[in-house]
Amino acid sequence: MSIGTAGADHVLAEARRWLGPANDPDDLQDFADLTPWTFTRMQDAARTRARSNGGLVVASGGTTGAPKLTVMAPNLGVPRLLPHWRPLGAGDVLLNLFSPGRMWGAQYFYNALSGYCQSTVAPIGSLAPKDVAEWAPTLAGLGVNAIAGAPNAVARFAEAVSANGVDLDVRTIIWAGEPMTPARSTVIHEAFPEAGLWGNYGSIETFVIGVNRPGCRTDVFHLLPDQLLEPEDEGALLSRVGEGWPAPAVRFRLGDRVEPMTCPCADGHAFRVVGRVDDQFKLCGVMLRAGDILERAVTIPGVREAQLLLYCDPADPAAVTSLQLHYTEAEREAHGVRSELVRRTDGLDILDLSVPDTVSVKRVAVLERSPRTDKVLPVLWRDALDPPNHGGHS
Structure with missing residues (x-):
């Protein structure tokens, strides 16, 4: 239409x-x-x-x-x-x-x-x-x-x-x-x-x-x-x-x-x-969209802004091995945000049952912004050899 x-x-x-x-x-x-x-x-x-x-x-x-x-x-x-x-x-x-x-x-x-x-x-x-x-x-x-x-x-x-x-x-x-x-x-x-x-x-x-x-x-x-x-x-x-x-x-x-x-x-x-168009990725066989995850994250009570970090195999940059959601908020604990995010997002619920360590959430003071436009960067790509800090996600 x-x-x-x-x-x-x-x-x-x-x-x-x-x-x-x-x-x-x-x-x-x-x-x-x-x-x-x-x-x-x-x-x-x-x-x-x-x-x-x-x-x-x-x-x-x-x-x-x-x-x-x-x-x-x-x-x-x-x-x-x-x-x-x-x-x-x-x-x-x-x-x-x-x-x-x-x-x-x-x-x-x-x-x-x-x-x-x-x-x-x-x-x-x-x-x-x-x-x-x-x-x-x-x-x-x-x-x-x-x-x-x-x-x-x-x-x-x-x-x-x-x-x-x-x-x-x-x-x-x-x-x-x-x-x-x-x-x-x-x-x-x-x-x-x-x-x-x-x-x-x-x-x-x-x-x-x-x-x-x-x-x-x-x-x-x-x-x-x-x-x-x-x-x-x-x-x-x-x-x-x-x-x-x-x-x-x-x-x-x-x-x-x-x-x-x-x-x-x-x-x-x-x-x-x-x-x-280019925000689709596969994690442990499950197809996900970064935009869907971020859209649901910012509707969780207490979450103000969110940013997704995708960790990739250095030998195959298209292969995502884990993800971590960063969010800013004064009081909401990371484990509560993670539970809500998994419940609200199709695909993450499957990963949580089979490979829970591939999905983590972390509260941060500030999100990374573009030095050029000052916009929050929705997705950051990281090397899987530099594993995410899981502090407080569960």
Whole structure:
């Protein structure tokens, strides 16, 4: 079941627009003739457009390998977005917690969003909790009433605000890049009880695809008009028609699996991100998905954030020999979290009966974050020769 307002005929017409001079548009007569675009094909189209209209280069990766560069429209698609999702207005002051530098696109995007909304932006980047008290007078003096950041970064900022007695009248929280879990939402609303949550979903190759507004479930997004999402197990296919998008797309395969949903707000074309395509692994003959384990972990009472460590055979990196869940929380003991996780997760219950030592849980002070984006890394891969510390899991 496809999601969206763009029909097959519209997508066919869009595909014909991007055919090179050596191709005959009459060769595309049916939707089934449309071969999904690769990232290289998308970038060829984006660079072609940039030669006439200009472009902005953004990057993903670069922490452990070469950066992946993407050419976006100079306005990053903000004018097309605003009729359907406008979290800011004239006079608002946005604190942008997304990391700056090295062409990281989120910083640019929220600066541009603020400008098009006639708001003021303070592009400070991530603030460590110990720095919040020092910056508090400056932020209060600026009149900050909106915050943009990854949910874990906004939650850490909110905790520091509460701990230091900082008074900020925040009415808008803009979030993206990772799930807005119930625990993160609770922490944010304890510090900013009047704040509405405005989320969006996209990728570095496409920027915003769908949006989430106050009144929506925080795990549901609404597809922007003139797009089509085709859910597939190999990754959803995204198509866009018309002008004004940050990047063109004709059946471009995303790295996420999605499924149609309904939302309490009653707006249509809703979907949920089920998980990454590449998050499936086998442990002792049992097939598991990292996303499923993490999704269930953060619903356990007392668990705020979670991260999965997968230990692999060095001779066969695809062979996972054990897993350990790290979580942050002040009081809940690891053995209780493990019992709940096993009970709630298909597959882990089987492993618990046959090879219980392959599944462990550990409470930690902090989870490992990307030094580039400050997002919590959902999965960490480790060498099985460096066994997990099972402290307190049973």
